[in-house]
Amino acid sequence: MTRTATIVGGGVIGGGWAARFLLMGWDVRVFDPDPEAERKLGEVLANARRSLPGLSDVSMPDEGWLSLHTDLSEAVQGADWIQESVPERLALKLKVYAEIQAACRPDAVIGSSTSGFKPSELQQGAARPGQIVVAHPFNPVYLLPLIELVPTAANTPEFLDHAKQIITGIGMYPLHVRKEIDAHIADRFLEAVWREALWLVKDGIATTEEIDNAIRYGFGIRWAQMGLFETYRVAGGEAGMKHFMAQFGPCLKWPWTKLMDVPEFTDELVDMIAGQSDEQSGMHSIRELERIRDDNLVGMMRALKARDWGAGALLNAQDKRMKTGAGDLSKPVVTLRRAIPVDWLDYNGHMTESRYLHAFADSTDRFMEIIGCDQDYIATGGSYFTAETHIRHIDEAHLGQRIRVETTCLMGAGKKMHLFHQMFEGDRLLATGEHFLLHVSLETRRPSPPSPAIEAKLVEIASAHASLPRPDGVGRAIAVKP
Known part of the structure; x- marks a missing residue:
């Protein structure tokens, strides 16, 4: 079931919150009386759509539904999370909380983006003080994962656990500040x-x-x-x-x-x-600086991701949470869904040649997981090695585009595995990759039979795929016209 977040105040921080929730599959309502709110929010969302998917190596959730509101009571009704990002004036914040609590669900989380006020100050005179907590982010909220979660004794452990689960679920890190202090940490x-x-x-x-x-x-x-x-x-x-x-x-x-x-x-x-x-x-304009900043952050965080370190470890954990199942094995298997990140581009502004192989290699790895040749199996001493690869580059792929790889198993008997990958952006075919692999013993580094369970699964899929139309391009060599 789709969950709903309400963002109160759609400026730089509020817009970043809206983008983070929206691109993580939540429906988002934004309340902001600024007549320029829609334009400003649209520009923040454009940057987020361009950069955030590039941090993930798996399919992100379908984008949620965005709506703008001029009635605060209407905007907060039924919301699961309400994030206040109004100017840093305590009287204004307390007024906003009173209006929110008069209309929102009693179990909704009301988080504040404040960097200056302590939660005890925000809870003054509240109908339900335990519903309000500091959830202080860092700009850009749609990329940087840290949230300083600052409670008081009025916030129950159950409430805090619930808030932490939501923050973690949208790919962020809740830093529980155990004692409130000016400016947090x-x-x-x-x-x-x-x-x-x-x-x-x-x-x-x-x-x-x-x-x-x-x-x-x-x-x-x-x-x-x-x-x-x-x-x-x-x-x-x-x-x-x-x-x-x-x-x-x-x-x-x-x-x-x-x-x-x-x-x-x-x-x-x-x-x-x-x-x-x-x-x-x-x-540089501010929007140009934001895009430069976002591209640099994505590149650095992806480098940390490759090492499973720091912010990169958080991204890997989020990918695992978002990874989908294998689906119907009688059809070409979807082995990759992801967006194209900035570090996959070349000097021509499109996906560089080596990244097509990268994507197809990831698809092969996913197919190996599906048949049971996962890390646990590999640890027992068996794996598949690629013996031959042929890639056709059919159309361009650009930054932020969401690609999908469908894999057909052409052969799966004995030591052999013959795969044909097709890469799409929507219905547009971008490339194909034909890969022939042999099962090997990691001890002898020589071809060897796979386990009976893996061979049986591979034969099952290959037999089912034998009834599918043969993909165009199978067995092609370099095509040079006379």
Whole structure:
């Protein structure tokens, strides 16, 4: 059954929430009185549709239904999750909660995107305080997985477990902040770095671009994959964290930083920072910068995904949750559904040659899982090796397009497996891949019979597929016209 999320406030953060829920299969209602809300939301959704599917290597859910509302009571009725993303004014938030609770389900989660208010402040005077919780995201919400979930004693453990399940279900990570504190956890780090950066600019030590370069070419990359403490544990060498703290701990007493001192925001300082920022990035529009940011994030997170590390491990876990069954084996088997990510493109702007093989190899791996040649079986010492491959490139595939591979088993007797993959975007045939494989012993690295169970399943599918029309292109060599 499709679930419903209501987003109250459709700005940058609210629009990101709407995109995350919508592309994860939820129906989404957006309440925002701004007459420009539909345009702004549409632009955020366009970026999300372009980038978020590229993080997944399996089929994402069908996109939910989006509707815009000008009546808050109507928008929240029956919703499972209600996310408040209105401006950071406490009186406004409390007014909005009163209106929401007068019309919403008592068991709905009301999350706040606030970065500044504690949950105890948000729950003041509420009809049901235990229904309101801080769920603080990071921009862009449709890509970055962290949600700081900050409760009070009014929120029951059952309520929090329910909220965590929903956050996890849309591919995000709920960081349970056990004690409420101003600015939660992550923004306190950001504020410390921001304060120091302001002083470095004001004192003429560095420009905005030089500060950004110090982060993105140095510790920012380390933080992205290993965080703070694990990074410093490695910096301690073989002796570990104790050695690092003994070596660098005394430095904390030295007057290196001005963390508790903020420069005055004079017109001169604001103009200096704004001018340097314009010189650094003014050649790009905000939408262009968002797409550059999104492409870079997808590329970095996919690299972490290949290592099953950091944010990449979260993406792999989400792929497993979204993986579908084998379906009707008497038809060509759908062995791949996915979107084309940015790192699959070449200099011509379409999917590069090697990624067609990548996609077909993933399809072969999925077919092997279906017949029982999975990781558990491979661990016993048997697997299939590819002996020959032939790929035909028929049409172009571009960023964000959702591709589907249908696989026909042409032979499955004994040690042999002969597969024919067809790649589609909708009804449009993009490519075919013909693959011949042999079952081998991983001990001798020589051909060997598969297990009886695997051979029986393979013969069953090959026999069923023998009655299908023979796919066009089977047995083709390089086609060169005279």
